[in-house]
Amino acid sequence: MAEITSQEEKQKLVKAYTAMVLSRTLDKKIVNAQRQGRVGFYTPTIGQEALQIGAAMALEENDLIYGYYRDVPLMISRGVPIDLIINQIMGNSADISKGRQMPSHYGSRKHNFMSIQSPVATNLPLAVGAAYSLKYRKKKNIVLTTFGEGSTSTPDFHAAMNMAAVYNLPVIFLCENNGWAISLPVEKQTKVDIWKKADAYGMPGTRVNGNDILETYAAVRTAAKNAREGKGPTLIDAISFRMGPHSTSDDPTKYRSESVPEGSEKDPLTIAEAALKALKLMDDKMLESIKQKTVKIVDDKFDECEKIPPPNPVTAFEQVYSEQTWMLKEEVGDIL
Numbered sequence: 001m002a003e004i005t006s007q008e009e010k011q012k013l014v015k016a017y018t019a020m021v022l023s024r025t026l027d028k029k030i031v032n033a034q035r036q037g038r039v040g041f042y043t044p045t046i047g048q049e050a051l052q053i054g055a056a057m058a059l060e061e062n063d064l065i066y067g068y069y070r071d072v073p074l075m076i077s078r079g080v081p082i083d084l085i086i087n088q089i090m091g092n093s094a095d096i097s098k099g100r101q102m103p104s105h106y107g108s109r110k111h112n113f114m115s116i117q118s119p120v121a122t123n124l125p126l127a128v129g130a131a132y133s134l135k136y137r138k139k140k141n142i143v144l145t146t147f148g149e150g151s152t153s154t155p156d157f158h159a160a161m162n163m164a165a166v167y168n169l170p171v172i173f174l175c176e177n178n179g180w181a182i183s184l185p186v187e188k189q190t191k192v193d194i195w196k197k198a199d200a201y202g203m204p205g206t207r208v209n210g211n212d213i214l215e216t217y218a219a220v221r222t223a224a225k226n227a228r229e230g231k232g233p234t235l236i237d238a239i240s241f242r243m244g245p246h247s248t249s250d251d252p253t254k255y256r257s258e259s260v261p262e263g264s265e266k267d268p269l270t271i272a273e274a275a276l277k278a279l280k281l282m283d284d285k286m287l288e289s290i291k292q293k294t295v296k297i298v299d300d301k302f303d304e305c306e307k308i309p310p311p312n313p314v315t316a317f318e319q320v321y322s323e324q325t326w327m328l329k330e331e332v333g334d335i336l
């Protein structure tokens with residue numbers, strides 16, 4: 001287990017654990033709601049809480065995040081309220097994109113969390129472009145971008161890694177290596193360990209146990225320090241396991257037999273709880289109390305969001321052009 005010593009870091013860990021519990025509880029709530037027909041679709045995050053929240057622990061508020069569809073824990077640890085996430089999944093009138101996007105395509109300008117795109121790895125070149133801009137403008141903030149190991153087989157991954165290294169940009173590539181790209185295991189995805197790909201582009205690459213929040217935190221902390229000091233990008237290969245299905249439309253029992261059950265020794269929450277207890281920051285009673293309270297918070301918020309009506313159809317014609325074109329005006333007229 002990686003070491004943390006300062007009081008500030010210990011407090012961060014306690015906060016991070018509450019974010020982990022909130023993410024896990026929300027995740028289970030949404031999956032159940034999908035099974036009940038209350039939401040249409042969702043990409044579960046269970047199993048990837050430690051690596052995302054560990055990364056967030058090492059960042060500053062003004063650092064930019066270009067994430068992907070499985071990054072709810074990362075959003076939560078940045079302070080994104082859970083109703084923003086629930087409303088997006090429901091596509092109701094309180095959703096910031098007014099139901100235009102499919103579920104799991106969140107974003108929050110306030111939290112420097114860019115909107116998610118569907119095509120995998122398309123966030124990487126954007127992250128590199130943002131890092132270029134920060135460097136050009138001599139800003140001190142940096143960029144974190146995340147992606148699954150399957151996304152490393154795209155041209156966007158290679159173009160982004162190359163440009164980041166050539167221009168020595170302040171960007172961290174965090175590979176959420178959960179072992180599977182839908183039904184394709186990592187061994188069939190690539191012949192080389194993901195972290196070793198960094199060498200081909202001339203940047204440091206490192207592998208961590210992504211189920212261990214402190215290990216991921218330590219790696220991202222080092223990468224962030226380097227990026228801020230002008231020492232360029234890093235690739236971090238955070239090994240984890242996708243404990244749930246790829247999405248609510250997927251049945252992993254059709255293609256894999258391995259599992260990491262909740263509460264088992266590889267579960268990121270179990271590992272975080274052991275760390276909190278070893279550091280004497282929490283005992284079993286406190287851990288249980290956080291879990292209980294969180295269930296109520298999530299249940300209440302979910303019920304609240306469910307009462308919000310769907311978007312007014314005319315909103316489909318808004319927020320694209322600053323002034324509506326005559327064609328749009330005509331179409332809106334047909335609806336009213």
Ligand SMILES: Cc1ncc(C[n+]2csc(CCOP(=O)(O)OP(=O)(O)O)c2C)c(N)n1
Pocket residue numbers: 070118119120147148149150151152154176178180181182242246
């Ligand atoms: C460019 C592109 N190709 C294919 C897909 C279809 N697709 C959606 S998710 C996914 C698997 C991605 O796996 P990985 O990058 O490992 O992330 P994970 O879902 O495991 O977190 C694929 C192939 C897509 N969205 N975009």
